[in-house]
Amino acid sequence: MTRDANADLRGPHKIVILNPKGGCGKTTLATNIASYFALEGTPPTLVDCDPGGYSMRWVDKRSADRPPVYGIAAYDHCESSNRPLRAFPGSRQLIVDLPAGLTPNQIFHQTYDADSILIPVVPSEIDIYSAAKFIADLLLVAQFDRRNRSLAIVANRTKHYTKSYRMLMRFLRSLEIPVIAEIRDSQNYVHAAAEGIGILEMPHYRVAKDIEQMERMFGWLDRWRTRRLDGLIAEEIRRLPDVEVTDTSLTLSH
Secondary structure, eight states: OOOOTTOOTTSOEEEEEOOSSTTSSHHHHHHHHHHHHHHTTSOOEEEEOOTTOHHHHHHHHSOTTSOOOEEEEOHHHHHHOOSOOOOOTTOSEEEEEOOSSOOHHHHHHHHTTOSEEEEEEOSSHHHHHHHHHHHHHHHHTSOOOGGGSOEEEEEEEEOTTSHHHHHHHHHHHTTTSOEEEEEEOOTHHHHHHHHTOOGGGSOHHHHHHHHHHHHHHHHHHHTHHHHHHHHHHHHHHHTSTTEEEOSSOEEEOO
8 A cells, every 4th residue: 555655744644543353442542642632732633433432432521621632423434435534624633443343445445545553452362363364454455565654553451571461572573563652551541531531631640650652652653744754755765776675774786
């Protein structure tokens, strides 16, 4: 899946969170990303494509004195329409919380124009197997090109020094896709969801251990324009004769 080199970098930043399996933390990521960008000053648009409506319930719980987040319930659209989703006027971010169980064709139509794609994976054998199959489908069936630097993985609900954590990290390192954050298993996310807030809106003393990894994810998202430009430049160089490009270096072929 390739992007048009002339695509408008001034448009909204489209962020898609997806995984074929339920219960992996997609809504946790989506709502905390929405909270982060709301705190930055401009209301983001959060699109809930899950029939469970968890992101929309989070928006509904959000009090009027909090930085606003625009919410769109779009389950029917995401299931049956190939038309692109649109952010509210003025929004700089379009955050899409996709449901489990999408077909490869549905995945393609929801991700082909995404600037950032996040796949949360939790440390269990079933989830790792499901993620491996899904990522293969994403790269092969949906024709996603990892070289465009828009895809990343978030290890979710991690507990360090456990067997399941070591198994998860071995699997993730084998994918050659960046793991941008390791979100620990914490009740802070549960409490934040119940109040319609993100953990950045909670007292710092309660969430200090959680913020570092979340900020790594936010930093990766904030660099979306740089990542896209790097991918486009690498693609142009790759087309030159006698030049080989890898994800991390340039080497001349002899």
